[in-house]
Amino acid sequence: MISGSLVSGYWVVVPAAGVGKRMGADRPKQYLPLLGRPLLSLTLSNILTWPGLSGIVVALSADDDHFSHLAEAKHPQVHRVTGGAERADSVLAALDFLGTREPQDTPVLVHDAARPCVALEDISALLDEAVSPVALLAQPASDTVKQSAIEQGCPVVEKTLDRNHIWLAQTPQRAPLGLLHSCLRRALEQHAAITDEASALELFGHAPQLVPGQRDNIKVTHPSDIVLAETILRLRYAPTEDKR
Numbered sequence: 001m002i003s004g005s006l007v008s009g010y011w012v013v014v015p016a017a018g019v020g021k022r023m024g025a026d027r028p029k030q031y032l033p034l035l036g037r038p039l040l041s042l043t044l045s046n047i048l049t050w051p052g053l054s055g056i057v058v059a060l061s062a063d064d065d066h067f068s069h070l071a072e073a074k075h076p077q078v079h080r081v082t083g084g085a086e087r088a089d090s091v092l093a094a095l096d097f098l099g100t101r102e103p104q105d106t107p108v109l110v111h112d113a114a115r116p117c118v119a120l121e122d123i124s125a126l127l128d129e130a131v132s133p134v135a136l137l138a139q140p141a142s143d144t145v146k147q148s149a150i151e152q153g154c155p156v157v158e159k160t161l162d163r164n165h166i167w168l169a170q171t172p173q174r175a176p177l178g179l180l181h182s183c184l185r186r187a188l189e190q191h192a193a194i195t196d197e198a199s200a201l202e203l204f205g206h207a208p209q210l211v212p213g214q215r216d217n218i219k220v221t222h223p224s225d226i227v228l229a230e231t232i233l234r235l236r237y238a239p240t241e242d243k244r
């Protein structure tokens with residue numbers, strides 16, 4: 001259950017300019033149908049239900065010709081920018097857009113287009129319950145974790161890591177606009193490997209808070225994730241139908 005009201009006046013950045021190489025489909029994965037609706041449409045309509053939302057900035061590829069057909073494309077709270085070659089470039093483009101319009105301390109949540117299943121309870125934990133304004137949803141590792149090396153062309157176990165210190169990063173990831181914008185821009189100028197917002201903040205000495213998120217906030221990446229996400233969404237939005 002949600003314990004309190006959500007922080008208000010925050011923006012959500014949605015990187016949606018990827019090609020979905022691992023999905024191997026006939027179109028970018030954010031436009032594949034889940035329960036009959038494009039993945040990006042499900043993600044955006046989920047975000048639009050979050051209380052206190054100021055707006056969404058979606059980063060799209062320069063040659064995107066699908067987005068304008070989504071119902072959410074016409075929503076007054078949804079803005080679009082052109083993304084870049086990597087996820088971090090797409091996020092930076094959205095932050096450039098916000099940076100000229102919003103105060104530096106505006107809370108920003110960055111959320112993958114490919115994560116349509118995030119629950120409102122998790123957003124509440126990130127916005128209202130996190131102690132730090134710099135935080136991310138993450139999943140504590142529940143399996144035994146192996147670090148690998150390559151021997152004779154094959155992966156072999158080099159050592160077993162202490163899983164008590166291993167978390168799998170999810171999104172949304174949260175930070176004040178000015179701080180995130182500046183860290184991400186400087187990280188990219190240094191050509192650092194930035195796979196999420198926390199990586200950029202860590203590079204400059206920040207320690208984002210890890211907020212435990214639910215396991216079902218999956219990132220739709222491989223073909224088998226489609227059925228999994230559909231099952232999660234069906235249970236979330238039509239529980240009575242599945243309990244019969």
Ligand SMILES: Nc1ccn([C@@H]2O[C@H](COP(=O)(O)OP(=O)(O)OP(=O)(O)O)[C@@H](O)[C@H]2O)c(=O)n1
Nearest residue numbers: 015016017018019020021022085086087090113
């Ligand atoms: N240049 C890029 C690359 C990725 N993304 C977005 O970042 C999110 C997370 O990336 P990922 O799941 O890896 O998507 P893809 O890059 O499309 O997938 P793949 O790596 O399989 O090509 C996705 O919503 C994707 O659209 C983006 O906005 N701009």
Ligand SMILES: C[C@](O)(CO)[C@H](O)COP(=O)(O)O
Nearest residue numbers: 087112169170171195196219
């Ligand atoms: C940001 C992210 O979703 C955290 O798990 C992830 O790093 C983005 O996906 P990618 O496959 O690393 O591009």
